[in-house]
Amino acid sequence: MQFFMKLRIYSNLSHKTFRYVALFLMGMTLAVSTAQAEVRIKDIVDYEGVRDNQLVGYGLVVGLNGTGDRLTNTLFTRETLIGMLNRLGVNIRDKAIQLQTHNTAAVMVTATLPPFSHGGSRIDVTVSAVGDAQSLTGGTLVVTPLQAADGDVYAVAQGSLVTNAFSAQGAAAQTVRNVPTSGHIANGAVVEREVPVHLGQGGIIHLALKNPNFTTANRIADVINKHIGKGIASVDDPRTVAVKLGKRNPSQTLYRIGDLTITPDTMAKVIVDEAAGTIVMGSNVRITTVAIAQGNLTIQVNNNPQVVQPNAFGGGQTAVVPQTDINVDTDNNNKMAILQEGPSLASLVTGMNALGVGPRDMISILQAIKADGALQAELEVR
Incomplete structure (x- = not known):
């Protein structure tokens, strides 16, 4: 079974507690290792030409409660408002300088058009302020054409915004929850034009x-050739498997292929997040025999500045005198252990667990093992 184990133990846990947790997780790993995890092909591949x-x-956006753009600062909002009113038969261009409304905001509207979307179907849209509007809460988006990269209009959006945000401001304080200048309209756009999928x-x-791998690609081709038709699938490269349709219907063929299951292959990889003290190791991680000496040295530095207040009649000045306390604690119970070559992640965790090391110390050990060439896996440090 392909799996990942994630250990995140905070520094205030003792080595004994860490060993109990690691042994528990290792037991779970060994318990599930007898089964083989199979996934559906449609969950690990994309179909060429089927895309968002x-x-x-x-x-x-109109209808804001005085939280919109200031028209004297955002000229594009004022010009857009004037143009919209002109199209509706209201000519105010000669008196546009007198516009002082704060109930309107210029926004960018974004959406994702799924494949096989037909005219009349609806999609969600996201609305984000462009100018200096303080909040879009309670606003209504007026008719907005949505264009693709080719410049053609594929959908038209309109509707009431939901921001899930809160903003309150007083004379001396302000409270803001979430982002009030960005909102969402569920089913807020109507598809006007379809994108053909061939x-x-x-x-x-x-x-x-989705994860290129020669082994996984060949397993996909083998299971297709076995269940759909002999010799119809071939591997072009680690990312692409070609399937010859012949006289088969494309939709029905993809339906049958998508429900077939395989066991995907994963690379031997160790991911280390030094900031969070997180280590993620794949089940294919291997090590060769290596000896490790682990020493514990704790240095604690405390800065305690002291304020010196001289005699009021002495003519001196108040000053801050730095004071630093340094405590060094060396653990004399250091020991050297040998991590024997093992076939799985369990042996690696067991060997390091025998040293009583925590995740942050384990990061340094993994880097040293990789430098020595004993870690047969890719080590990625973030």
Whole structure:
């Protein structure tokens, strides 16, 4: 079974507690290692040509309670408002300088157009302020065309915003929860134009692996050839598996392929987050025999500045005198241990656990083992 183990033990836990937790997790690992984890092909691949499309638009939010853009500062909001009113038959351009409303805000509207979206279907949109609006809470987005990268309009958005935010301000304090200048409209856009998806052009469908791997790609091809048709699937590269359709229907073929299961292969990798003290190791991690000496040295530095107050009639000045206390604690129970070569992650955890080391010390040990060449895995430090 492919799995990951994550140990995050804070520094205030004793080595004894750490050993109990590690042994418990190792027991769980050994208990589930007898089974093989199989995943559906459709969960680990993408179908070539089936993709989302990003949409963007510029519009106005109205109905704000005095928290919109200041028209004297944001000229683009004022010009947009004037243009919208002109299209609606209200000509105020000659008196535009007198506009002082704070109930309008210029916004950018973004959305994702899923594949196979048809005209009339609805999608969610996100609305974000562009100018100096303080909050979009309670506002309504007016009709806003949403364009794709090719410049064509694929959807039109309109509706009431939901920000899930709170903002309150007084003379001397301000409280803000979440982000009041960004909102969401569920099903806020209507699809006006479809993006054509051509499955199986040229009689071939390409499956793109989300995590490129030669072993996984060959396992996918083998199971397709076994259950769908002999010789129809082949591996082009670690990321791509080509499936020949022949006279098969593309949709039905993808349906059958998607429900097939395989056991994906994973790379031997150790991920270390030094800031959080987190270590994640894959089940394929291997080590060769290596000896480790672990020493514990604790240095505690405390800065306790002291304020010196001279005699009031002595002519001196009040000053801060730095005072530093340094305590050094060396553990004399240092020991050297040998981590024997083992077939799995369990042996690595057991060996380090025998030394009584914590996660942060284990990070240094892993880096030293990798430098020595005894860690047969990729070490990624973040």
